[in-house]
Amino acid sequence: MVDFSIEPGALNSSLAAPALPTGQPVDYKITARNVSVFYGEKQALFSVGIDIPDRSVMAFIGPSGCGKSTFLRCFNRMNDTIASARVKGEILVQGKNIYGPDVDPVQVRARVGMVFQKPNPFPKTIFENVAYGPRIHGLAKSKGDLEEIVVKSLQRAGLFNEVKDRLDGEGTGLSGGQQQRLCIARAIAVSPEVILMDEPCSALDPIATAKIEELIDELRENYCIVIVTHNMQQAARVSQRTAFFHLGYLVEEDTTDQIFMNPKDKRTQDYITGRFG
């Protein structure tokens, strides 16, 4: 078993951001209420509610199969693509219910970008990978515009310097970590308001992981980021708030420091001290 206990010092590292200032009105990017998800007859998520602030990183942790990915996929209506999945409840993104009757799920996915567990670049050139989103949404008026968007997105994803000489090389020819950053560039190329990441580092080596974590910390300045991770150190390093899920229930949600240093629920305590997982 891996030792999941956290040394107190780890949380004070330079990456760990200070908790949100209290007492001030908080600008919530995402507000979820009473969200339940069913796969056929089986209920995977039970009446979950959460508030996620803008320009910060929210981490979802919990044992495997507890519904983290399921909940994450609710935020960009990715669950709609699973035939058996049914979502109940209300999720507001920027104050607008994305499950409202007049909402086009395709539009939602442009506003809420997603990075997946396994890097999944299109089998096309690096340029085409990033340009695809802006192109289908008509974000660039000219070829020059498009090039600018691609370059900017690659720069923001911290990949530009590594690939600037081979933008017309295959995206699938990059290393795993580079592919994942390419996927992040592809997501931010359509200027989303939220970026969802489902265990983005689970297929990467430690050095590539460190780079992605650094990148997440930079992106936090401009985006609302929700990240699922099975790695508690990672949650501690990159997030400001953490939500702990168990068996389809949201058990506890608080600042990351609180969750790791002073969990209120017994199950959270057991999990972060490595008693189950």
Added chain:
Amino acid sequence: MSAVAQDSSMSDSDAAETVGRFDNPALMRRRRREEVRFQAYGLIAIALGMSFLVILFGTIIRDGWTAFFQTSIELPIKFDAAEIDPDGTRNANALAQANYQKLANQALYGQLGVDPSSRAQRQAANALVSRDVDSQLRAMVASDPKIIGTTQNVWVLASGNVDAFAKGKIDRELPQENRQISDQQISWIDKLTASGAMEKSFNTGLFTNTASSQPETAGLAVALLGSFYIMLIVVLLSVPLGVAAAIYLEEFAPRNRITDIIEVNINNLAAVPSIVFGLLGLAVFINFAGLPRSASLVGGLVLTLRTLPTVIIATRASITAVPPSIREAALGVGASKVQSVFHHVLPLSLPGIITGTIIGLVQAIGETAPLLMIGMVAFVVDVPSSPLDPATALPVQIYMWATEAERGFVEKTAGATIVLLGILAVMNILAMVLRKRYERKW
């Protein structure tokens, strides 16, 4: 592997008992014998299969390769105005009715020094040239009436028997009564060959001639064009229909009873005997819809039905082979379902679709029975100018030639088979190259 591992672990734990068992020389010998015997069976099976294949291709090529060559005779033909156009009117009807065979025969008598007063000699000489010389010379005059009154050196086709003799298919050592060529004719043939007036050349007629009862002038033009029209129709119909059906079933259709039934039926359709498609075509396209008999259009429609399941199944297989992560990636940046399919899934499955289609076409081009049902087995003299005209197809032509009585058609049948096999080989190689070239490992 795992079985071996298990055995060794067993021998570890149970050493005392098992050592004796595994070392038993009688058992070991028997096991080896069994192994050798099984391998021998396998080798025999493969050798048998291969030898049948070699015999098949060997006989076809042995009988057929000569079909690509044709013997002709050069004759100084005098286009005698008195014979062709006695009235001097140059009337097209009159020109068409003249006895051109006689012109050729007379040129031949002159060339060979035949005594025109001997009926037997004349007949023996006449039998050297093809009876279709008639139409060859008529066509020459029709296209250029100015040659009337002149003498032209013309290469005319030799008769089927002369052709067979020149190709060594008739043995000159046989006694005269037992061969179709007399000693007199052989001496003429030798004379013509020596003077360079008889030669074998590439038989373009095999590809440009239409139906004929003379083997030397029968060709594949109608069958090739018919097969081409059929393929064209099959591609134009079965690819869009099949790909659309496959995309819908694979990417959009809900999974329920109805789609399950459709799926089972598509798979069953691929296994329906092809003659049933012929019956269907006869009933629906000809008797009900009133399309013409023997037309390649109907053949194409029938074979489209035959090919459709193959295309659908191949397309579905290559669509499923595209990993879901690609679809997720597209949906994730806000592409619609249709966009994700047409921008990503379809281009990635294209190689598989093309290979599947070619394999379907290979099936269709070799299909005979349904075409017999819709009357594509016909003696067609005119080159079909559209898919609505009567035509035949390659395999049907082979079938028709194979049932002809004349000796010369044996060679034709094998030659046409070589053409068909050649087309099939090219298509299969194309499919293989495409598959190799665009193969993608995920």
